[in-house]
Amino acid sequence: MKVLGVDIGGTKVRLGVVDDSMNVELDYKVPTAFPLYDLLEKEVLKIIDEHPDVEAIGIGTHGFVDSKNGRIVYATELLPGWTGTEVKAQLGKVTGLRVEVDNDANCAALAEAKIGAAKEYDRTVCLTLGTGLGGGVIIDDFLLSGGPNGGAAELGHMTLYPGGVECPCGRRGCFEQYVSGSALRRRIEEAGLPYTPEELFTADDAGAKKLIREFTYDLAVVISSLQATFDMEVVVIGGGVSEASDYWMEGLMEQLKPMLLNDLDIKIAQFKNDAGMFGAAQLVL
Missing domain, CATH: 3.30.420.40 (ATPase, nucleotide binding domain)
Structure with a gap:
C-alpha cells in the first residue's frame, strides 16, 4: 500500500x-x-x-x-x-x-511509537522540545488526539508553575514556558549569560551549570507528572534541544529518579526532520 x-x-x-x-x-x-x-x-x-x-x-x-x-x-x-x-x-x-x-x-509521536525509538513499547509519551513544547501520547496502540476542541494531549499547556511566565495561550506557567528552546533563551537572557541555547550546554561556568540544572529539574517534574497521568513505559524526547542531550541527560536522570513512581525508560527521538x-x-x- x-x-x-x-x-x-x-x-x-x-x-x-x-x-x-x-x-x-x-x-x-x-x-x-x-x-x-x-x-x-x-x-x-x-x-x-x-x-x-x-x-x-x-x-x-x-x-x-x-x-x-x-x-x-x-x-x-x-x-x-x-x-x-x-x-x-x-x-x-x-x-x-x-x-x-x-x-x-x-x-511525530506516532512515527516514534510505530517505527522509531519507541517501537518496542505499548505506552509512549513523546515530548518535542523545540521553539515550544509539543507532545504526543500513544496508549496501547491508540493515539490520544482530537477532542471537540482539538486540545487532547496538548502537554505543553499543562501548568508547571501557577501564576508563572505568561504563555501565548493566555495562561501563565505552562510547561513550555520552562521546558523548550524559547524558554531556554528567555532564561539565559534573564540570567545575563552571554550564550545561545546551543552554546549553553557546553559552557563551563557556574551560571550556565545552574541554569542547566534548573532546566533539567523542570523537565524532570514534567516527566514525573506525566507518568502519574499516563503510566507510560517510555518517554521519547525530540526537538532541537534533544540534540544536546549528551550534555544534560545525566543531570536529568539524576533529578528524575527520585520523582518517579515506577521505572521509566528515556529515549532520544530517532527521527528528526x-x-x-x-x-x-x-x-x-
Missing part, C-alpha cells in the same frame, strides 16, 4: 509518497504559501496524478485539530487563514481518497 504523508509547517510543506514498509518513493518540499488550503490541494493533486497508486493521504499540521472530522480548530498566525479549514472533507472530495488529519506533534512526514503517513497506514 502506498500513501501520501504531508507535513505542514510555517515555512515549508513536505510531501512524501511512502509504502507500508516506509520506503520513500517521493520526498518533495514547497515553501508554505497562502491561502494554505489552495496550495495543499494543488500539490496533492499533482502528486496523485503522477503517483496514481497512492491510496490514502495523511496530514500533520501545526494547530489544534479535530482529528475525527479533520478540521483545523485553531492555528496561530504562523498559518494565517488556516483556522476553521475542513481539510478532510475538502481534500477527500476532490481526491476521492481517504484523508486523515492530526496535529504535527501527534504525528522526517518525523512529521513519516508520522502523517502512519495516520493512514
